Amino acid sequence: MPRFRVPEVTVERLSIYLRALKKFSDDRIISSQDLAEIVGTTDAQVRKDFAYFGEFGIPGQGYRVGKLKEEIIHILALDKKWNLALVGVGKLGSALLAYPGFRREEFKIKLAFDVDPGKIGKIIEGVRVEDAKRIPEILSSNQIEVGIITTPAEVAQEIAEKLVEGGVRGILNFAPVRLVIPENIKLKNVDLSMELETLVYFLSR
Amino acid sequence: MPRFRVPEVTVERLSIYLRALKKFSDDRIISSQDLAEIVGTTDAQVRKDFAYFGEFGIPGQGYRVGKLKEEIIHILALDKKWNLALVGVGKLGSALLAYPGFRREEFKIKLAFDVDPGKIGKIIEGVRVEDAKRIPEILSSNQIEVGIITTPAEVAQEIAEKLVEGGVRGILNFAPVRLVIPENIKLKNVDLSMELETLVYFLSR
DNA sequence: TAGATTGTTAATCGATTAACAATC
DNA sequence: TAGATTGTTAATCGATTAACAATC
Known part of the structure; x- marks a missing residue:
């Protein structure tokens, strides 16, 4: 659908535009x-960002909000439902299970995993926690497209490999480690320490 | 100290290099x-990233890990202690209060704020929760340099203004909203919904 | 000295910005 | 028709990559 290779920042801005449009x-x-x-x-x-995908506006007028929203939703593939699994039900993991931005029509966290026997079998934030050892097996029978990693750094690589084995096509990684995964799997890192360190750099000048 | 204007991505990579170096x-x-x-x-x-800040290597050899770590720590200003305050002690906020990457020598979350009377006065994850109304007043008497916003989007702007009034020089914002603040205040956004939306875009191709 | 790797300059690549013809 | 704003092309800007003299 895109006419050319689309920069990642353009896709990020589409998400921001969409959020803004929802207010109108x-x-x-x-x-x-x-x-x-x-x-x-x-x-x-x-205009350039939209131009990667087509012509959505009316020259001389602007963009009709309803139409533009629909187009962006379609581009971002938010008109289909995505099944997610989260691994590492610690404090951050539990918070994300409950996070409104992850609990929407389009996204469904179907499964959670942990190694702690005290958590396995429990239901946390409405999601059943399974044994992390069984990731590949359980994922395969559940059509999970996206894995979220909120484990300690030391085990994140191993978990990533299990997620890939289970068939996820994308990983959102919160563990402070650079994962090595096959290049056909899309990886996004959310690196909280890095954000804070970068912030204080700019304050020190 | 930097010789020229330093791209933000370079500073981000310095943080990543530092983490890698700690293993050696x-x-x-x-x-x-x-x-x-x-x-x-x-x-x-x-090499280019380091070159913005000086000459840290030995031609023909490489970089001495100890020396390089020290230099990066100094560049990122992690050789001083930063006082933080967090606003919005919900699930995400509480998780961040306990997050190891935010609980280090260099960073000290000294205060937390919330509007919920059930939380005000309590100690959560070792941090005392104060009334969000009193942000400017309490911050002024506590030398807080960085504010972390984990409130709902609707109140984030108002909270940001109170943080600025209280004298913070940087804000790490987790609320899904673009804050408007004076340009001498450094703002970093961590936009979790955007990350997830961008991820699924790439899976849909 | 020979081999290796830095620091830096120049070339390339890619994203942002400016400008304007097309069109409502 | 006059005014406004899109979509697109060209110009600019800035970051990445390549190349190599300097140096251990």
């Missing part, structure tokens, strides 16, 4: 300038 | 190629 009624018309202002970019950037 | 003994010599391999970049990138 579907029949309102919004210009690239208005939208740029709201999300903190430029009108040229907004 | 101080007197070992490591080449830019070795380090690049470990963190998944190129030797040229590694």
Whole structure:
């Protein structure tokens, strides 16, 4: 569907545009300038981002909010339902199980895994916790597309391999470690320590 | 100290290099190629990143791990202690209060804030929870440099303003909203929904 | 000295910004 | 028609990569 190779930052901005658009009624018309202002970019950037995927606007007018929302939802593949599994039901993992941004129509955390016998078999935040040893086996029979890793760094690589074995096609990794996985698997890292360290760098100048 | 304007991605990589270096003994010599391999970049990138800040290597040999670690620690200003405050002691906020990456020598979450009277006055994960109304007042008397926002999106802007009023110089924002703050305040956003949405985009191709 | 790797400059690549013809 | 804003091409900017003289 995209006309050319799409930069990752463009996809990230589409997600931001979509969130902004949800605040407006579907029949309102919004210009690239208005939208740029709201999300903190430029009108040229907004138009360029959309241009990777098609022509969604009305020259001389702007973009119809309802139509634009639909298009972005389709581009981001949020018009289908994604099944997720989370591994590592510690404090951060439990918080993410309950996180509203992960609990939406489009996303369903179907399974959680942990190694702690005290947690296995329990239901935490509405999700049943299974034995992490059984990841490949249980995933295969559940059509899970995305794995979320919230384990300690030391075991994250091993868990990633089990997730891949179980058939996930994407991994969202919160463990502070660079995972090595097959290149056909999409990996996104959320590196909280790095964010904080980068922040204080800029404060020290 | 930096010779030129430093790209943000370079600072982010310094944080990653540092984490990798911690696994080696101080007197070992490591080449830019070795380090690049470990963190998944190129030797040229590694050398270029360091070159913004000085000459830390030995031509013909490589970098002494101990020396390189010290230099990066100094660059990132991790040789001083940073005082943090966290606002919004929900599930995510509580998880971050306990997060090992935020609980280190260099970082001290001194205060937490919430609006819930059931939480105010309590001690959660070792941190005393104060009334969010009193942010400016309490921060001023506590030398807090960094604020972490883990509130719902609707109140995040208002909280950001109170943090700025209280004198923070940097904000790490987990609320899914683009904050508007003075430009002398450094803002980093951690946007979990965006990460997940971007991930599934790539799975849908 | 020969071999290896740094630090730096120049070349390349890719993303952002500017400009404007097309179109409502 | 006049005014406004899109979609797209070209210009600019900035980061990555390649190449190599300097140096251990």
